[in-house]
Amino acid sequence: PAEPASETPAEAPKTHTFKFKRWLPLEANPDVMDFFLNKLGAPPSAGYFDVFGLDDELLCMVPQPVHAVLMVFPIDAASETVKNEEEARIQKEGQAVLSEKVWFTKQTVGNACGTVGMLHALYNSPVASRLDAGSPLSSFLGKSQGLDAVGRAKLLETDDLVEDAHVTVSMAGSSAVPQAHQPVHLHFVCFSHVDGGLYELDGRRSVPVYRGPSSQETLLKDAVAVVKGYIERAAGNLNFNLMAFADKQ
Numbered sequence: 001p002a003e004p005a006s007e008t009p010a011e012a013p014k015t016h017t018f019k020f021k022r023w024l025p026l027e028a029n030p031d032v033m034d035f036f037l038n039k040l041g042a043p044p045s046a047g048y049f050d051v052f053g054l055d056d057e058l059l060c061m062v063p064q065p066v067h068a069v070l071m072v073f074p075i076d077a078a079s080e081t082v083k084n085e086e087e088a089r090i091q092k093e094g095q096a097v098l099s100e101k102v103w104f105t106k107q108t109v110g111n112a113c114g115t116v117g118m119l120h121a122l123y124n125s126p127v128a129s130r131l132d133a134g135s136p137l138s139s140f141l142g143k144s145q146g147l148d149a150v151g152r153a154k155l156l157e158t159d160d161l162v163e164d165a166h167v168t169v170s171m172a173g174s175s176a177v178p179q180a181h182q183p184v185h186l187h188f189v190c191f192s193h194v195d196g197g198l199y200e201l202d203g204r205r206s207v208p209v210y211r212g213p214s215s216q217e218t219l220l221k222d223a224v225a226v227v228k229g230y231i232e233r234a235a236g237n238l239n240f241n242l243m244a245f246a247d248k249q
Contacts, residue, residue, distance in 0.1 A: 021157055024170035026114030028072040028188070028241040033118060036169040040162065041135025044248070046127045051242035054224050063246045065216050068121030069191040069223040071230070072241040076185070078233045087205060097210045099195035105144070105152035107203025112156065115166050117188035119156075120201040121245045124192040136161040153203070186239065191223035198222045220244060 026032060030048035037047065046067065052058050073079065103123040107116045122128055123141055131138040140159055144152045156162060189202040191211070198214035214222040224242075231240060 021108075022110030023112050023115075023163065023166050025111045025186075026166070026170055026188075028070070028114070028186075028243065030243055032169055033070075033114075033243065036115075036118060036165060037122070037137075039165040039168065040137045041132055042122065042137055043127065043130045043132075045130065046125075046245065046247050048243045048245055051220075051224075051244055054228060056221075059220055059224065062220060062244045063249050066220045066244045066246045067125035067127060067192075067216070068245040069220060069227075070117050070121060070243045070245065071189050071191065071223075071227055072186050072239075073189070073230050074185060074234060074237045074239045075187050076234065076237065078235065079230065082233060083202075083205065086209065090207065090209070095207075095210050097197055098208065099197060099199075101195045102192070102199055102201070102208045103141075103144075104149050104201055104208045105156065105203060106149045106206075108150075108153040109157055112166070113188040113203060115156070115162065116203040117190045117201075120190035120192060124190075124194050124199075124201070125245065127245075136165070149207070191219070191226065193219040193222075198226070200226065 026036070030050055033048040038044065048070070049062055051062055051069070103120065105116060105119065107113055109115075119140075122137065123144075128141060131141070136159075140155070140162060144155055147155060187202075187204070189200060192199050192201060193214045193216050196213060196215070198211040198219065200209040200211055202209070211226050212222065227240070227242065231238070234240070
């Protein structure tokens with residue numbers, strides 16, 4: 001699966017539009033994501049793995065430790081309604097827990113949610129400490145320190161190295177590549193464990209969303225519990241994909 005060009009389908013409440021820069025969508029494929037990481041200087045000791053199912057016996061096949069989970073899900077009216085209601089509640093009431101250690105960025109580039117998800121997964125994991133000092137990913141992380149989520153999004157808009165890598169990788173998958181202007185109603189989000197909590201990190205939201213207590217040992221199962229809620233609300237639309245970011249054995 002790739003990522004939305006319009007970000008919201010016509011029948012859903014329209015909450016975000018990308019009037020300026022728009023990239024080609026990424027394919028949700030571990031080989032593609034690993035290629036992306038390697039082009040930007042990530043260490044080869046970690047990478048992406050398919051999650052083939054939500055049952056315990058299938059989750060046990062995923063290498064441990066898991067650092068993050070990327071989900072691709074279909075955007076529809078139901079998912080948008082839940083997101084908008086949750087955003088309104090958080091804006092009004094705040095969240096009981098929100099760690100300052102969470103690295104989070106907004107998404108202001110169309111079709112960039114695969115890249116945004118990859119950055120969320122990497123920068124909220126121990127793998128970030130393994131980055132080579134001169135790598136593009138290390139450089140972007142350094143420049144993003146001290147910026148808020150909007151500032152980081154603007155930084156991504158102007159980072160030629162990340163954009164060039166995204167363009168190259170977007171052509172590397174096995175699926176037909178849609179044009180940048182074509183609507184693709186699928187979206188990447190990341191689930192990360194930070195400071196004892198599970199956070200849903202979505203560049204279309206204003207803030208990270210705390211989903212409850214977690215640990216690196218339980219991250220995968222904790223994320224899957226949230227994913228199951230998305231699947232239930234999708235009313236039979238099974239156009240989902242899950243990948244785990246984990247250490248290679």
